[in-house]
Amino acid sequence: NAGVTQTPKFQVLKTGQSMTLQCAQDMNHNSMYWYRQDPGMGLRLIYYSASEGTTDKGEVPNGYNVSRLNKREFSLRLESAAPSQTSVYFCASRDRGNEKLFFGSGTQLSVL
């Protein structure tokens, strides 16, 4: 099984550019998540989706939008990238009632 697949693995943007991070899982999980990981800040929840068609804000949603396109896919969009969004982004999924969280390999994003 592929598990959770994130693309791209690396990205460099200029301030003001937009981009979408893609995430797909093949485990038929209901819940999907986007986190950002920064040194000394741990993993912070950006947005999550409890099921297809629903999304909710996490701890740090400003500057981001998400789409739960279907049960498999959960994308994260930066409409106008800022240097403060330089981070490593992780997508994750889990089945409701099961606390085991499956993570993607991460996207290292640099905004210049």
Added chain:
Amino acid sequence: AQSVTQLDSQVPVFEEAPVELRCNYSSSVSVYLFWYVQYPNQGLQLLLKYLSGSTLVKGINGFEAEFNKSQTSFHLRKPSVHISDTAEYFCAVIPYYNTDKLIFGTGTRLQVFP
């Protein structure tokens, strides 16, 4: 809202010594508690969990944690660490009322020296 505090950003320890990584949480509702480990250049893996029942829970790789409701703590312990335990450790909570919301602490970097 929930928050998780890991008081130590870094914990250096010699091999075969005991270690405790501290985690405190703040929540107005009951929560489920977890510890995850992130080895260098890898994603996160579940180390152990507390859902209910016995407050002492055992996880993989010889780790254990104790839930203390009065102190709102969930400290992680290992009696004898190995070089291979060098990693970042994250405490996390899920509130009872919304089991889709998973909040992590800031992480503790465990560095084991020979």
